[in-house]
Amino acid sequence: MTESAPAKKVNLLDLSRREMEAFFLSIGEKRFRAEQIMKWLYHRQVADFDGMTDLGKKLRTLLDEKCEIRVPTIMHEQQSADGTCKWVLGLSGGNAVETVYIPEPNRGTLCVSSQVGCGLNCRFCSTATQGFNRNLSTWEIIGQVWVAAKQLNHQQNGMRRITNVVMMGMGEPLLNFDNVCSAMDLMRDDLGFGLANKRVTLSTAGLVPMIDALSERCDVSLAVSLHAPIDEMRDHLVPLNKKYPIELLMAACQRYQAKRPRSSITFEYTMMKGVNDTPELAKKLVKLLRKVPSKLNLIPFNPFPGTEYERSDPEVIARFQKIVYDGGIMTTVRRTRGDDIDAACGQLVGKVMDRTRRRREHEAKLKEQADAA
Numbered sequence: 350m351t352e353s354a355p356a357k358k359v360n361l362l363d364l365s366r367r368e369m370e371a372f373f374l375s376i377g378e379k380r381f382r383a384e385q386i387m388k389w390l391y392h393r394q395v396a397d398f399d400g401m402t403d404l405g406k407k408l409r410t411l412l413d414e415k416c417e418i419r420v421p422t423i424m425h426e427q428q429s430a431d432g433t434c435k436w437v438l439g440l441s442g443g444n445a446v447e448t449v450y451i452p453e454p455n456r457g458t459l460c461v462s463s464q465v466g467c468g469l470n471c472r473f474c475s476t477a478t479q480g481f482n483r484n485l486s487t488w489e490i491i492g493q494v495w496v497a498a499k500q501l502n503h504q505q506n507g508m509r510r511i512t513n514v515v516m517m518g519m520g521e522p523l524l525n526f527d528n529v530c531s532a533m534d535l536m537r538d539d540l541g542f543g544l545a546n547k548r549v550t551l552s553t554a555g556l557v558p559m560i561d562a563l564s565e566r567c568d569v570s571l572a573v574s575l576h577a578p579i580d581e582m583r584d585h586l587v588p589l590n591k592k593y594p595i596e597l598l599m600a601a602c603q604r605y606q607a608k609r610p611r612s613s614i615t616f617e618y619t620m621m622k623g624v625n626d627t628p629e630l631a632k633k634l635v636k637l638l639r640k641v642p643s644k645l646n647l648i649p650f651n652p653f654p655g656t657e658y659e660r661s662d663p664e665v666i667a668r669f670q671k672i673v674y675d676g677g678i679m680t681t682v683r684r685t686r687g688d689d690i691d692a693a694c695g696q697l698v699g700k701v702m703d704r705t706r707r708r709r710e711h712e713a714k715l716k717e718q719a720d721a722a
């Protein structure tokens with residue numbers, strides 16, 4: 350496994366099945382090698398050629414010369430009492446992202462990041478406070494699933510521990526379209542992680558033209574971060590709304606549904622005390638969501654240091670849910686998970702990177718003092 354700075358060799362985690370086949374043909378090998386290697390990579394999480402025991406020595410040497418298997422490094426790991434796992438994963442260029450695993454009785458959901466930081470500036474989001482740094486490459490996205498699968502012993506006794514992946518971590522996935530789609534292809538490929546289309550979900554803040562592009566490219570579930578049923582409020586909470594207001598967003602969702610009738614759409618609504626949790630807004634939400642057959646997921650706000658918002662009270666959330674549910678919209682409330690760890694998206698990576706920076710500064714200062722002495 351290579352964990353250091355980027356080299357010029359091809360990283361096999363960057364390749365789709367077809368690209369992998371083309372790669373093997375280009376080095377004078379047979380096409381079937383792609384299937385053989387992908388099984389080692391994605392079904393068994395083996396990341397060094399010596400561990401691929403059915404490859405001959407000559408081929409292993411050739412692979413060592415021509416390509417590599419680079420995966421993210423684990424910088425920090427937290428496990429909550431409720432089984433939620435959170436990793437800060439180191440990437441090239443000294444960057445890091447968060448990946449979270451949430452186990453439930455009948456499924457295990459992995460929340461994956463698509464960018465280092467995010468530039469969309471949603472006001473209630475911890476990741477937004479870090480600003481935008483860069484897009485992740487395909488290997489950095491699929492590599493998060495790879496690391497989680499390895500750590501969780503994914504295929505234990507024939508049972509898969511990761512049953513769902515949501516592109517809902519740090520970043521706006523539709524602003525990293527090509528790499529996110531390539532990684533989602535590998536999540537759904539039988540020789541990759543083999544997840545059903547509907548078990549891979551892309552979450553967007555509402556980038557209307559790219560929702561249309563997604564409907565042409567991928568058959569995955571869609572989640573839309575709505576958070577307010579009226580433009581005035583959504584302009585404030587999700588500034589992207591000023592460019593793509595609610596009416597345009599709902600029309601894009603309708604088009605997505607028409608193009609991908611088997612894919613589901615979920616609207617995400619973070620519940621913030623005294624901000625967007627009144628009965629009047631719940632009624633407005635019902636009117637809005639009737640236009641797009643969908644589910645509503647109410648998310649109790651996860652506070653983080655420096656935020657101006659608080660989580661809505663449980664009885665307020667229950668009242669809101671009832672109004673929307675009675676209005677005919679399937680509505681769930683996300684259980685708050687990992688409350689004993691840094692649960693808000695982007696919170697842990699901020700802390701770890703801050704600690705890393707402080708440690709580097711401290712070490713530099715010590716070195717300076719030693720040089721001066």
Ligand code: SF4
Pocket residue numbers: 467468469470471474475476477518519520521554574
């Ligand atoms: S909520 Fe999502 S889109 Fe908005 S700033 Fe945070 S990471 Fe970006």
